[in-house]
Amino acid sequence: MSAAASSSSTQALEFGVPGVQETRPGCLPRLRRLVNVPGCEPDRVNDLLLLSPSESHGSCGTDTESSENCNSHVVFFPGDIQNFQQDMALQPDGAQWLSWSLELVALTLARRFPNRHIWVIRASRMYLHKFSCYHNFVESNLFGAPEHSTDYGAFRHLRALLSNGMEQAGLSNLLPPKGVGDRVAPGFTLAVVGFSKGCVVLNQMVYELAMTRADPELGPFVECLSDMYWLDGGHPGGSETWVTDKRALGELAASRVAVHVHVTPYEVRDPMRAWVGREHGRFVKKLEELGARLSQKLHFEDEPASIENHFRIIQDF
Structure with a gap:
């Protein structure tokens, strides 16, 4: 891996990854790391990774060409442990999961969503280097359990x-x-994907839908949201792993956003956390009753529950 700073806030990262096709020799996919990107308030900043369409296919096209080709975007919120590759490699708990680093997940998502800009949003806080906390998006404790x-x-x-x-x-x-x-901008579309702990952000968005759709500034942005993907949601709290509030789910169904639910036995069949499976069932059942645009799948159903399969859902969904 090589990294070269192109500005004080942006880095271009190049990776040679098996399975990623190159259109010309020596032209590798380039992930741009955007550091300390400001959000809606001065104290809300996040690091981002961006992989644009031409780059995700190994093209050496310019940034201008990438932006002109497509205005469709996918935003990914990762789970615990997941961090930049160089940071994970330094932590004993992270080194064994390097294949699920933010950089490699971005490349996986580029194959899943061709011709789209892939954005990976790093959790703004990693307690003990492993517990992701999205407190810029939802009120959370140190371990990342949300208060919606x-x-x-x-x-x-x-x-x-x-x-x-x-x-x-x-x-x-x-x-x-x-x-x-x-x-x-015309043609702007947005899909959001949450994995494991990252699903707390999607849950928070569901609670905010009613207010934001009526907001003159945010309404047009929210109307561009086409798809929401829940991938094996989970967090350390004892409830609200899945949204079960009827009013919030009614707003989600009315929005006509396509809802995609992908789970594994690791989360929804854990007898020590039985509420996760119950909440997942209520989430799905209520959306079905409300006529939401819903698809769902239980992955690796015939395999023992494992954290390995928990991560594999990122490739399998």
Whole structure:
């Protein structure tokens, strides 16, 4: 792996990864690390990884070419342990899971979602180097267990992160910054994917849907949300692993966002955390009753529950 700083806030990272095709010799996929990207408030910042469409296929096209080809975006919220590769390699608990680093997951997602900009949002805090905390998106304790509300600002923060991240990366005119009114560039679409702990952000978004859809500034951005993917959601709290509030789920169904639910026995069949499976069942059943655009799948059903299969859902969904 080599890294070269292109500015004080952006780094270009190059990886040779088995299975990633190169269109020309010596042209490797390039992930841009955007450091300390500001969000909706001065004290809310996150590090991002960006992999643009032409780059995800090994093309050496320019940033301008990438932004002109496509204005569809996928945002991924990782789970515990997952961090930048160089940071994971230094931690005993992280080194064994290097194949699920943020960089390698970005490349996996690029194959799953071709011709889209892939954004990976690093948790702003990693307690004990392994417990991801998304307190910029949802009120959380040190271990990342959430306390949901209807107005914390998850959508507002995401919009600001994407707008400022696009500006840093040279993807101009895709999502104007706050204060420009309700403008969203033509063709802009957004899908959000949460894995494990990262699903707490999607849950928070569900609670905020009613308010944000009615907001003159955020409404047009939220209307561009096409898909939400829950991948084996879980967190250390004793409840609210899945949204079960009927009013919040009614708003999700009414939004016509496509809801994709992918789980493994590791989360939904753990007898020590039986509430996770019960909440998952209530989440799915209520959305079905409400006529939501819902798809669901239990992966690795005939295999023993394992953390390995928990991670594998990132490749299998």
